[in-house]
Amino acid sequence: MQLVSKPIPIIVKDQPLIRSEKEKEVLGFxxxxxxxxxxxxxxxxxxxxxxKLTGKVGDVTFIAMIQRVKTHRTKKGDMMxxxxxxxxxxxxxxxxxxxxxxxxxxxxxxxAIVEISGKIEENGSCxxxxxxxxx
Numbered sequence: 001m002q003l004v005s006k007p008i009p010i011i012v013k014d015q016p017l018i019r020s021e022k023e024k025e026v027l028g029f030x031x032x033x034x035x036x037x038x039x040x041x042x043x044x045x046x047x048x049x050x051x052k053l054t055g056k057v058g059d060v061t062f063i064a065m066i067q068r069v070k071t072h073r074t075k076k077g078d079m080m081x082x083x084x085x086x087x088x089x090x091x092x093x094x095x096x097x098x099x100x101x102x103x104x105x106x107x108x109x110x111x112a113i114v115e116i117s118g119k120i121e122e123n124g125s126c127x128x129x130x131x132x133x134x135x
Contacts, residue, residue: 021111034088036065039113039134051089053120060126061117063087063134069108074098081108083128085116094118094126104131 016035023031040047040063047063064085071081078098085092094116096104107114108131117130 017111036063036087036113039063043134047115049089050085050087050092053092054090054124057120057122059117059119061115063113063115064092066108066110066112066114067091069110078102079105081105083108085114092124092126094128096128096131100128100130104128107131107133 016032016038020030020032020035023029043063047061050062050064053060053062064087066083067086068084069081070083071079073079076098078101080098080101081096083094083096085094096108101108113134115132115134116126116128118126118128120126
C-alpha cells in the first residue's frame with residue numbers, strides 16, 4: 001500500500017524569446033543567444049548591425065528589438081513615439097512621427113523584433129519612415 005503516488009512529470013515547451021527576456025531582466029545580459037541571431041540567420045537580407053550605423057548619416061534599413069516605447073501627444077493632438085531599440089551590438093534612439101505612428105502603432109511593443117527603415121540624423125538617432133514586424 002502506497003500513501004504517495006508517483007509524480008507525473010510535466011513537460012513544458014521551451015520558448016526561447018521568453019527565456020532570453022528573463023535572462024536579460026535578471027542578469028542584465030543574454031546568457032544564451034540573443035533573439036536577433038536566429039532572425040538574422042533566417043533572413044535573406046544582410047542587415048547591418050546598429051554599431052556599424054553610428055557615425056553614418058542617411059537612409060538605412062536594419063532590424064532590432066524594441067526595448068522601450070514612450071508615447072507623446074503633439075500640440076495638434078496627434079500621437080507620436082520615442083523608441084529605444086537594440087541589437088546584439090548596440091542601442092539606438094528612434095523617433096516615430098505622427099504620420100508614421102498612425103500606420104505602425106500596433107507593432108510598437110516592448111520585446112518585438114522589427115525591421116526599421118528610416119533616416120539617421122546627425123545626432124545619431126533614427127527618424128523612422130517605416131516599421132515592419134520581423135520574426
